[in-house]
Amino acid sequence: MTFLSDDCLVSIFQKLQNGTDRNSFGLTCRRWLHIQNISRRSLTLHFSYETTAYQSYMRYLPTLLNRFCHLSSVSIAGCTELPDSALLGLKNLKTSLRSLSLYCCFKITDEDCGIQALSRGCRLLNVLVVSCCRDVVGTGLQGCSQRLEYIEAECCMFTREGLLGAVGAGGLKYLNLSNPRCSMNIDGVALVLAPRLQFLNLRLCRFISNESIATISKACPLLEEWSLAVCHEIGALGWKEIGLNCCNLKVLHVNRCRNLCDRGLEALRDGCGRLRVLYMHGCNQVSRMGIEMFRLRRYDVEIRSEECVSIGPRIYDFFA
Known part of the structure; x- marks a missing residue:
C-alpha cells in the first residue's frame, strides 16, 4: 500500500462510512x-x-x-x-x-x-x-x-454599532436576535445594510417600535420568515408597513403581540400577498370576527396556534 498517493488514500478514507472503520x-x-x-x-x-x-x-x-x-x-x-x-x-x-x-x-x-x-x-x-x-x-x-x-x-445584547458591524458586509441571510432580556428598541436603521436578509427572528424584543418595523420592512424586501412574537409595542402602523412592504413574506409569527388588533390583522390580510402561514395566539385585541374575516379573504393562509422558538433553516444542521 506504500505506492498509493496521499490523494488516493484520502479518497479511500472518505468512502469509509463506519466510524469504527475510520x-x-x-x-x-x-x-x-x-x-x-x-x-x-x-x-x-x-x-x-x-x-x-x-x-x-x-x-x-x-x-x-x-x-x-x-x-x-x-x-x-x-x-x-x-x-x-x-x-x-x-x-x-x-x-x-x-x-x-x-x-x-x-x-x-x-x-x-x-x-x-x-x-x-x-x-x-x-x-x-x-x-x-x-x-x-x-x-x-x-x-x-x-x-x-x-x-x-x-x-x-447587540448594540447599534454591533448590529451595524454584523450586517455591514451585506451578505447576511439569517439573523436571530431573540432576547428575553432585551429592554431596548432594536434599531431598524442598521438592517438597511442587510438587503439579502430572508429570515429574521426578533421574538421577545418587546420594545421594538413601529418606526423600526417600517424601516426593516422597506430595507429587507427578500424577507421570507419573520418572528415578531411577544413584540408588544408594534401597533396598527407597524402592521400596516409590513402589509405594504413585505411582498415576499411567507411565514409570520405574531404570537402574544398585545397591540395586534383587528385593524392590524386587516393590514396583514390586505397585504403580504405571498403569506402562507400565520402563527397567532394570545392576541387579545383580535376579535373572533377579525379572524373569520381574515380566513374568508385569505383562505390560502394557514393560521397556526403554536409558538415557535426557532425559525428558518436548522442552524445546527451545519454542524452535523
Missing part, C-alpha cells in the same frame, strides 16, 4: 493517521454541565485544532470558561472554517483575540453561533466577510 484506518501507521487527521471536516465538543468535562475541552482544544487542520465546522458549545485566547488556534483554519458555534461560551468577547480575530482571519466563515455569549455585543464583527450569511445571537 478509526481503524488511522491506527494502521503514522502516514495513515496523518491522512485521517487532514480528512476530518468537523469537530464537536459536546455540551456538558460537568465542570471536569469543559476543563478537559479547554486543555485539549489547542492540540485538536492543530491536529485537524482542515476542519470546516467547529462546535465548542458550553465551554463557559473558554477565554478569547483559546480561539487563536482557529487561525490555522482560515482557509477551511465555514461554521463555528460558541454557544454559551460566556467569557468570549468582541476584543482583538476574540470575535474580532475571527471576523478578520476566517474570511470563509458562513455560520456563526454566539447565542448566550454575554459579553458579545456585535462590535467584533466589524469588517466581517460577505460570506457570513447566518448569525445566531439569541440572548446577546
Whole structure:
C-alpha cells in the first residue's frame, strides 16, 4: 500500500462510512493517521454541565485544532470558561472554517483575540453561533466577510454599532436576535445594510417600535420568515408597513403581540400577498370576527396556534 498517493488514500478514507472503520484506518501507521487527521471536516465538543468535562475541552482544544487542520465546522458549545485566547488556534483554519458555534461560551468577547480575530482571519466563515455569549455585543464583527450569511445571537445584547458591524458586509441571510432580556428598541436603521436578509427572528424584543418595523420592512424586501412574537409595542402602523412592504413574506409569527388588533390583522390580510402561514395566539385585541374575516379573504393562509422558538433553516444542521 506504500505506492498509493496521499490523494488516493484520502479518497479511500472518505468512502469509509463506519466510524469504527475510520478509526481503524488511522491506527494502521503514522502516514495513515496523518491522512485521517487532514480528512476530518468537523469537530464537536459536546455540551456538558460537568465542570471536569469543559476543563478537559479547554486543555485539549489547542492540540485538536492543530491536529485537524482542515476542519470546516467547529462546535465548542458550553465551554463557559473558554477565554478569547483559546480561539487563536482557529487561525490555522482560515482557509477551511465555514461554521463555528460558541454557544454559551460566556467569557468570549468582541476584543482583538476574540470575535474580532475571527471576523478578520476566517474570511470563509458562513455560520456563526454566539447565542448566550454575554459579553458579545456585535462590535467584533466589524469588517466581517460577505460570506457570513447566518448569525445566531439569541440572548446577546447587540448594540447599534454591533448590529451595524454584523450586517455591514451585506451578505447576511439569517439573523436571530431573540432576547428575553432585551429592554431596548432594536434599531431598524442598521438592517438597511442587510438587503439579502430572508429570515429574521426578533421574538421577545418587546420594545421594538413601529418606526423600526417600517424601516426593516422597506430595507429587507427578500424577507421570507419573520418572528415578531411577544413584540408588544408594534401597533396598527407597524402592521400596516409590513402589509405594504413585505411582498415576499411567507411565514409570520405574531404570537402574544398585545397591540395586534383587528385593524392590524386587516393590514396583514390586505397585504403580504405571498403569506402562507400565520402563527397567532394570545392576541387579545383580535376579535373572533377579525379572524373569520381574515380566513374568508385569505383562505390560502394557514393560521397556526403554536409558538415557535426557532425559525428558518436548522442552524445546527451545519454542524452535523
